[in-house]
Amino acid sequence: MQLFKKNNKKDSVNKFEKKLIAGIEIIFQRAKSNGVNNLFYDENINYLLPEVFLDSSTVKKYSNINLLWFSVFALSVARQRSFIVCNAGSFFSFSQLEDIFLKPNQFFGGVVICLFNRRSYNNFSAEIEKKFPIFNYSKLDEFIDLIPSKFQISEKLKVPVIIYLNNSTLFEYKICSSNNFAERTEAKTILKSTDNLGSGKNQFILPSNYEGFKNYNNSIEFMPNENSDNLILCDSKTFPSVREKFNNDNIIYFKLLNPLDLEKLKSIFDNIQEKLFEQIFIYDSYNLLSKPLYSFFKNNNKIKFNKLNLINNLGNEDTDCFYLENFIPADVHQNPSFCIGCNLFAFLQKINKLDNTDTIIIGDTNCFSLLSSSPLKFSFPDLFLIKEPVYFISNLDTKNLNKQIYLIISYSNFLNNIDLIIDKINNLTSKETIYFVVYDSIFDYSNNSIRINYDLPQLRNIKKEILKNNLTFQDLKTKYKAELIFIEDNCIKKSNGTKNYNFYKYLKINNDICLKFDCKLCFQTSGCPAIKIEETNNFVIDPVMCTNCKLCIAICPHNAIKIHKKRKTKIKENIESKINLKKFKKNKIT
């Protein structure tokens, strides 16, 4: 009896220590029991977490948030569920939010995002509330049984579901054997006692800077201080670090998702008494606001300043800081090209004809703007357009997929991210297949100065081979282990290779239809150099330049362009040929 009692006592003590679980662990466990294998959490939330050991095998930590969202998107394409715990500020400071999550044909849902903030409920701007389904909870009990239903909602709507939580749910502790929650204050005392023994730091006091995160309807928040001479403008990403450094200065804080309200800015400066700012700092982590802000300060005569400093938060301040004299506002958005390249178009059609349901095609947005803005988009419904597809593919696990993935990258993008690609190739097992389709886009001529040290012997001589020979798909497949396809999409170069003055087939535009509708899509969107105008304003396709890619036929909504065959002109049989003069002459001579 004694032995039994002793063991029982020990067990009860051990059980009590083991089964006291923090709120975040409970959330992850419940998500995992619902069949979600992909669990992520943001590193920015790390300072909020209690001392909890999370298994790195099951739960992945991400420092770079851009990578996290790309990987989530990749998993949704592969129809896998994923669950993310994230800081609210870092979610809304993500610059490509709308590009990734708000495209209905490309995003398949199955994503639940838990955002943490000090207050459980927040008034979002109306635009966000329309786009995302948002739920607010302040306690664990309220939402933890509803997690599987949230996944179903996101798969129906094909949009990520956002659960907005109070910070206090992180510190809620729970004993597993009984369903009652341990109260937060009790948990605090237990951990405090352990903390005081080991290290003097107290984790439960929130940093004072955190008060600034308020997602109200306002896009601009102003925190004035009359004593200071400096003025600071900052993002939500840089805001906490700015609050630490410049506590005594005037701070203007922007929410990135909302566009810049210049009228509101003006109204702020009207209310302030006129004075001379010594320095104005602009902290702009994504280079989105630098151009309008620069023009605002330059054109406004009321605001006077000695220095204007622009700081990118990506690196150290000293290296990335440059002053007004050197500052030239760069183009924020690059103009997308209008050409997808005729050879690439033919290649895409070839894949589409195979009609394999197990293929996934992923491509650059830079060169596929034509696809999304024309009737062509109906012919390629399964094409995913992303700005940075290499990051996308580097996060994708193909183990469970058993699908063929075609990744279409522009040539410069391929060279820039070659390290990621090599890593991916090395980690592939024999069953997995990813085809890297690389094309020579028209816009890449300016980037010829890129130099790379090729590490793999496979990729060492590729560049030379591309430039020398027009290698096709089948040649390279036999040569290399990695499935690489190179396409020269420069249609001008290609048209010269097949330059025939003795052409047999040619394309013809029916100009009667063209004049009726006056759409001009065939040359406006494609920019094909073979389409020309005659003096009588008729559209003509120059058969010498034409490569017979039939892209213009696919674009034209009115079926005005058709293929014609050239008739062979037969010489009429003259009487002389019938008579056979030569024989006659010969006979005569003889």
Place this chain on the structure above:
Amino acid sequence: MENINFNFVINGADIQEIKFLSQILYLSLLNENYNASISIKSLSNISNYNFSFSLIKIGNIHSAACARNIDALISLDYQSVMNYLEFFNNSTIVLVNYSKFNICNYFLSDNDNVDKNIKQKTANLLKIPVEKIANIDLMGKNKVSPNVSLLGALSAKSGVIDLNNITSALASMAKNDAEKKNYINALIAGYDFANS
């Protein structure tokens, strides 16, 4: 070898055609005993329109800026001549393929407006309907690019090159006798059009 200040520019959307024409011009200038040099550039898709150019200069090319004064311009498209308007003199020779026109949104308005703008700068504008002059249908099996007749017009207008030197350069490019004959026919057709 002689040195004169004289700059040719060949302009158009078709790179291969430009390469071919500039090659012939270069060879014929060497035959003329000039010190010539070439730089060919393919420009990207600007304002929905592909165009590229080659610069041929008698003397050495240090940079593209040395073509500030263009003496003769051969262009395969009509409306893209407007790009070079700043560099024209009173005496620049402008030879244009006037049979088909490339489409570009930026310039596309009327051919008449382009006429006015060019004629304000120079008087030596020649619009050559190339495909009419060099009849492609009569060439038979070995067809040849009709743009050669632009070079013939150049030799007639500017006194820099003779027809003989161009024909010798063309004859070296041709594969057959039939092609050689077609080249020379197209060349002479352009020469006659400029003189008439």
